[in-house]
Amino acid sequence: xxxxxxxxxxxxxxxxxxxxxxxxxxxxxxxxxxxxxxxxxxxxxxxxxxxxxxxxxxxxxxxxxxxxxxxxxxxxxxxxxxxxxxxxxxxxxxxxxxxxxxxxxxxxxxxxx
Numbered sequence: 775x776x777x778x779x780x781x782x783x784x785x786x787x788x789x790x791x792x793x794x795x796x797x798x799x800x801x802x803x804x805x806x807x808x809x810x811x812x813x814x815x816x817x818x819x820x821x822x823x824x825x826x827x828x829x830x831x832x833x834x835x836x837x838x839x840x841x842x843x844x845x846x847x848x849x850x851x852x853x854x855x856x857x858x859x860x861x862x863x864x865x866x867x868x869x870x871x872x873x874x875x876x877x878x879x880x881x882x883x884x885x886x887x
Contacts, residue, residue: 779861780854780880781836784813786820789827799825801835805873806853811866812838821863834880838862844877852877 782803790798797817804810817825820835839861847853858864860870 780841780856782839782856782858782875782879783881784820784835784837786817786825786831786833787812787837788831789825789829790814794824797825801837803837803875803879806847806873806876811868811870811873813864813866813875815864819864819875837864839880841880842872854880856880 784801784803786799786801788800792798795816796874798814799817799820800812800814801820802807802810802812807873813820821832823829825833826828837858839856839858842855842857844852844854853874854877855874857872858866865871
């Protein structure tokens with residue numbers, strides 16, 4: 775069975791710096807428990823737009839992730855287990871890479887090549 779990838783919608787909150795690598799931004803999303811996760815990564819992981827310090831922030835972006843599992847919670851909501859590191863080498867500031875999110879937060883992607 776081929777691996778399933780998807781994009782999770784994120785909010786790009788601010789420009790960080792061009793040092794030590796070009797175009798570092800902060801972005802975030804909430805998991806299904808309401809916990810906010812923040813990331814400091816290259817902008818290309820979160821947006822195909824050209825972003826810099828002069829752009830207006832908060833803006834939408836997306837991050838590729840590997841879908842690990844799907845199920846419904848006790849309230850009947852569709853839940854997805856994801857891994858952002860296997861999708862795009864992205865980890866939260868706390869070095870967390872696996873999350874449980876609502877399926878509605880994902881945008882479909884094709885199988886990996």
